[in-house]
Amino acid sequence: METRIDDWILEQEETIQAWRRELHQIAEVGFCEYETTHYIIQQLEPLNFTLHTGRSVMDDGARFGVPHADELRKHEQRALEHGVPQTLMEKMKGGFTGVVAVLETGRPGSHTAMRFDIDALPIEEDTTEDHLPAKAGFHSLHNGMMHACGHDGHTAIGLANAHFLATWKEHLSGTYTLIFQPAEEGSRGAKAIVEKGWLDGVDYFLSGHLGIRSQPVGTLISGATSILATTKIDATFTGKTAHAGMEPHKGKNAMLAASTAVLNLHGISPHSDGETRINVGRFEAGSGRNIVPGDAVLQLETRGESTNENAYMKTEAIRRLEGAAHMYDVTLDYQIVGEGLAAETDAYYIEKIPVVTSSSRYVQTVKESMALNGSEDVTYMMRHVQNHGGKASYMIFGSQLAAGHHHKQFDFEEGALYVAVSAFAHIVVHN
Structure with missing residues (x-):
């Protein structure tokens, strides 16, 4: 089974890359990810997940920094013009973006949740030949919005993990919840998802980030510490x-x-x-x-x-x-x-991840931990799970970076996507 996981990922590489590049083109800022949410739903609908959208994803009163109603309406009109169905837009109207996808295996077991952030930044992307997305023709089509932090990659990793779980369902047990979270930038969206109850009863929680600091593709950090x-x-x-x-x-x-x-x-x-x-x-x-x-x-x-x-x-x-x-x-x-809260990866995962990923052909080097010294609102999810007896990890997936995070020329090596998918898959089958 261990070998088959990476064989399956190898067959999916072109699809995963395509997801990332298509998502990069429809970059949308927090609580305005209408096209992105529609795209995620389109990729998940053929699978055997139960999909939750609109107000069922987030608690209204727990959202931070929701854009003004006029700003939301502008983005909603753009999304309608770009093909988002009116029925879906009615559910999302007012900034209720994001998707929660739940897979029940039908066999008793633990509950594992994973978080993938989906929002972009209010940055005008570079369009010169020096920037790969521009050179290869997949730069942002939305003025003033850019995936300058890798969340397009995170979403693609989440979609790949959903397809992996659906493919491997007969070999798994318990429940799997995939959270495609809006508005991570500015630490605005995670608390609202926690308050809606999606992390209640979760035994294992997985999350992570591409890049952070330039490292070779194939490098996996088991867990970030010092999340401020x-x-x-x-x-x-x-x-x-x-x-x-x-x-x-x-x-x-x-x-x-x-x-x-x-x-x-x-x-x-x-x-x-x-x-x-x-x-x-x-x-x-x-x-x-x-x-x-x-x-x-x-x-x-x-x-x-x-x-x-x-x-x-x-x-x-x-x-x-x-x-x-x-x-x-x-x-x-x-x-x-x-x-956002302070949090650290549990020692359980820092010790376990190097062992369970040792058979991965994509994961070449595992480092036990790295001090992040930055902030992430995924900590609301991590702390909620940890405070109720579960285990949580925030991994780092190595990549050389074309420019720093939140820069108009930010880009990561797409090979890191497959490393991340392999890491998630190997951890899941050993939970």
Whole structure:
């Protein structure tokens, strides 16, 4: 059976590559993955999974940072024009994208869940010959949206795993739940899936990521450690505009408030118990050189080695935002638009994965662990499973990268897709 797994993957390589490239062309940002969801359903419908879509996938109140209704409608109209059926769009309307696919083998056994994120980033993709997707003709067809983090590959890996499970069903037992998750970027979608109950009763949970740091194809990291907790905050300062020459005293300068906040945010003392991070990534203010700016917007994030350290950073960040607003007599409105927990792969998987993948022809080198030092909202799923007695892993699939994650020229080696599919398959048959 071990040999047959990789023989099967070899036969599927062209199909897996095609899935990845077709998904790359329809890149969509979080909660707007309408075409992507339709594509996933089309690939899964011939299989013997029970498919769940629309509001059955996520708890409405637990979603973070859902785009404004006008923005959602724009993406919904685009998806309709590109062939998404009206009946499916009615189910997804309002940002209820994603798919949960459940396979019941009919034999008693454990419950295994897997997560594959499906969203892209708000980046205009490079279209020069230096960028393989452009050179090979599969760059994003959606302006201002690009798969610059490998989630097109993750979705293709998920589709391949679904086909593997369907093909191998008679050799398996228990229940398998595949989660095609919207809005991972910004840590916005996972909690809503957990709150809907999809991780309840799960014994084993598998997830992973392509790339992260450039490593040879064939390299598998059994489990990421040091996945940082994070909070994403949007802050709006509202003052009063005024003529900068004739009536400067009548203005209330929101730009100065925001500027003060930026400096003070980056001055938060590190926590002694563990690593902490803060970054203001976006600052918008002002409308003209002779106008006292009455509005300013900041987008920022905090991170912490544990949920406790991140809570400290979040509290201090909000205190500084409020202090800056008070100093300049402007109002502050802030929203938590994303949040992720700290988590680590269970020792169970760090020890087990090198053993069960040793017969894989695709997995050449296994490293037990790697400190991620970044954030991922899959941690909500990992922690939920772990807190209820299950085991969870977050693997890394090695690839050399054309450019760093979230860059307009980001690309990975497609051979890493087959390594990931082989790893998932070998782990599944040994659970």
